[in-house]
Amino acid sequence: MIQLYGLRLSNYYSLIKALMIDKGLDFEEVKAPPTQKDDNLARTPMGKMPSIGVDGKYLSESLAIAQYLDAIAPQPALLPSDPWQAAKVMELVYHIKLDVELVARRCLPEALFGQSVSEETKTSTQAELKRGLAAVNRIIVCEPYAAGNTLSLADYYLYFCYGLADVISQKMFNESIIAQNPDIAALMQKLAAHPSIAQVDAEQAEK
Ligand SMILES: N[C@@H](CCC(=O)N[C@@H](CS)C(=O)NCC(=O)O)C(=O)O
Structure with missing residues (x-):
């Protein structure tokens, strides 16, 4: 256990x-x-x-x-067996995690916890978030999953990192990072219905 x-x-x-x-x-x-x-x-x-x-x-x-x-527990695999494709999944994971979520997170204290962050932090966060989102947009596939044909680790990072970053962006900048990219928006909806993710969300809501 x-x-x-x-x-x-x-x-x-x-x-x-x-x-x-x-x-x-x-x-x-x-x-x-x-x-x-x-x-x-x-x-x-x-x-x-x-x-x-x-x-x-x-x-x-x-x-x-x-x-x-x-x-x-190798099945279902989080990465494709092909070494190149596996590395491409990890590339996407890193950009989602480091260049979108971690950047947006700088404004988390104000967005979700009633504290305030400096104007300088807000300005730099908004600019760097834009750059990170553009980077992800350049490499994400979304047909049908984040990195290609199969559900991979990148889909889990997309769902849980974009979910938080979107809440922060909406609160701080009045912009939905998910709505900006219709392919990502559609994939987020599909992932929300994935049974394990739906269960996690439901149990989070009940606390
Ligand atoms: N790099 C870590 C990040 C984990 C992380 O940021 N956790 C947050 C909650 S989602 C946390 O514990 N924040 C409290 C803190 O920063 O002290 C990971 O990928 O697990």
């Missing part, structure tokens, strides 16, 4: 939960808010969520966790 630590409100926690459901893994959810307390730092060295526990050992960082899950 794997322990999944974190909170359901976290997009990366949700992503890992969807992967574990799709892979048919036996897991339990353990509520663990992001803190700098010793017990949490032992699981996740930055104190962030999610992390997993396996036989008393711990692993953090969603990409590392996804890699581990794919190794212990």
Whole structure:
């Protein structure tokens, strides 16, 4: 049994939960808010969520966790077997994660937690978000899935990263990053109906 630590409100926690459901893994959810307390730092060295526990050992960082899950439960595969296509999936994942989600996240305190961020941060976030979105638009396929023919790790990152970044962008800049690209909007809808993702969203709503 794997322990999944974190909170359901976290997009990366949700992503890992969807992967574990799709892979048919036996897991339990353990509520663990992001803190700098010793017990949490032992699981996740930055104190962030999610992390997993396996036989008393711990692993953090969603990409590392996804890699581990794919190794212990290879089906359904998160990456194509062709090395080039697999690397292209990872390229897309990195741009979604680092150049869209992580950029939008700078405004998270104001967008979702009632704090304020500086005008400088807002201006630089909006400009860099535009650049990140353009980068993703240049390489995303969306026919029928984010990176091509099959559902891959890129679809999970698209769904959970764009979901959060879209909320932030709408609140901060009055712009939907999803509506800007009809192909991505259609894929997001399709992914929302994917059973594991629909289950994660429903359980998040009930808290
Ligand atoms: N790079 C990490 C990011 C995880 C992350 O940003 N988690 C957020 C919640 S979605 C968090 O714990 N934030 C609290 C903090 O930054 O201290 C991953 O991919 O797992």
